[in-house]
Amino acid sequence: MKTFTVKNLCLFLLSISFCAIHAQNGVLDTSFNGTGVIDAAYETANSMTTDKNNKVLVIGHDRQSATKHIFVNRYASDGSPDKSFGNNGQLQLDVNSDYDYGRCIKALNNGQYLISGQNSAGPYFRAILARINQNGTLDSSFGVNGFCIINPNQQNCDAWSFEVSGSGSIYVSGYRSVNSVMKAVLWKVKPKGFIDSSFGTNGEKTMNTTSYAERFYGIDMNNGSNTIVAVGISYNGAYNEGFITMIDTNGKLQTGFNSVGYKKVAHNSQETRYNDVSLSNSQIIVVGHYVSTGQNYLLVNSILPNGAFNPGFASGGIIAETSTVSMFTCIIKDCKENFFLGGAVAVNSKLQFRVLRLKSNGLADSGFASNGYYSGRIKTDNDETVEAMTLYTDSGIVFGGRTDIGASTTTSGLMRLKTRSCKQFSSIHTSVLNPLRLRIYPNPVKSSMPLSVKMNDKDLNQVVLKIISSDGQLQFISGTDNYTGTMTLLEGMHLPCGFYNLIVETSSGVYSEAFVIE
Secondary structure (H helix, E strand, C coil), X not given: CCCCCHHHHHHHHHHHHHHHHCCCCCEECCCCCCCCEEEECCECCCEEEECCCCXXXXXXXXXXXXXXXXXXXXXXXXXXXXXXXXXXXXEEECCCCCCEEEEEEEECCCCCEEEEEEEEECCEEEEEEEEECCCCCECCCCCXXXXXXXXXXXXXXXXXXXEECCCCCEEEEEEEEECCEEEEEEEEECCCCCECCCCEECCEEECCCCCCCEEEEEEEXXXXXXXXXXXXXXXXXXXXXXXXXXXXXXXXXXXXXXXXXXXXXXXXXXXXXXXEEEECCCCEEEEEEEEECCEEXXXXXXXXXXXXXXXXXCECCEEECCCCCEEEEEEEECCCCCEEEEEEEEECCEEEEEEEEECCCCCECCCCCECCEEEXXXXXXXXXXXXXXXXXXXXXXXXXXXXXXCCCCCCEEEEEEECCCCCHHHHCCCCEECHHHEEEECCCECCCCCXXXXXXXXXXXXXXXXXXXXXXXXXXXXXXXXXXXXXXECHHHHCCCEEEEEEEEECCEEEEEEEEEC
């Protein structure tokens, strides 16, 4: 049996570092559709994901049918439609011959895909989830005939985004009507597609911090600490404030966060919107915009786990544009705990795609594109904004969104950029310590069983655990504020059979140990 030793790891690190130095960073990848760009008509692009075969999937809804249909497109690595998926690369879902809207998609470790969205049933809009097979067909074993329909008491609701835990539970962020007022809501759904009534109240956590409307859009979670963060907006009677909530996996507010479990932010006492969130090991990065003199200006906040703004990030935890019309709509994290932020910037009075690579301290990565920013457009005269992003392999990023703003004319487009390599080993360097101080058991571990981790060091702070596959791909990242000697990782239950390395970063050093899933 081949083992992945520390010596092999160091040799691997050297090769990765060499490749990373010579990688292009922030330029269009012309191997994608010949130009690095895809222009799609009559569709929206609301979310995207990359699966383990490096295929890119995009979800949205069409503009061709009288009642909108959810579509999922799958593209091969060269940007061509993957004809082995759905009908020539596209799956269209018409739930009940009424309006359907696709909101979010994620690739699962078992090769399937999970989606969320909204479906109209007469006068009501229902939140929905569905699970899709590799070939682009519905998985009929999920929920009822492939769908989980969330429709509490026939009240309007929407499933805007979701996260899947290491155990397979699905946490959904969105909103629903409560006494004719929209309220921010989180739902928990079991892995088989049914509401988990043990979460909150009958599977639902409804925020009710004001008598006015509140909505959730983005969500992220940390499996290591069972923490969920959701962001959106809360109306205060005069304007919207950015709204962020921290709860646990049982649906209880974490009162250690801002003493009440949530925080509202009105930048400069003006209209503020939080669109998306990324939960890091030591901070929560929230992206959106605020409104001044009728124009949108980008806003990034770094918030500590206690709810305070992070003084070690940018200017007191805040990045705010003051002169150029702009916004951020989405954020993803790479394996070095840096971030890609997507949105739009006004150039000659027209919005165009904008992507920022941001270091964890709030500074732009000057080695990416032009001083950390990539700006570009697909069409010539339209307003365009990035709505979704996904990492592509270890040296690329795909993003896309609206390329023509308007209720009846919206189209979508995608771009792929080359980026500096982010293989996990490139950030470990030579600090890997004696693996005998770290033990994984059982090893080998049976597929669908959890991993247990034990270290000689105890009472460590800010422990970060990362699982790397034998080809160097990051499979899992988690963190915990306090480590007392043992931990259980559920992520092993959803990884395919094979060789892996567990990397444990602690305050005293970095440890590595190989393990096998059989």
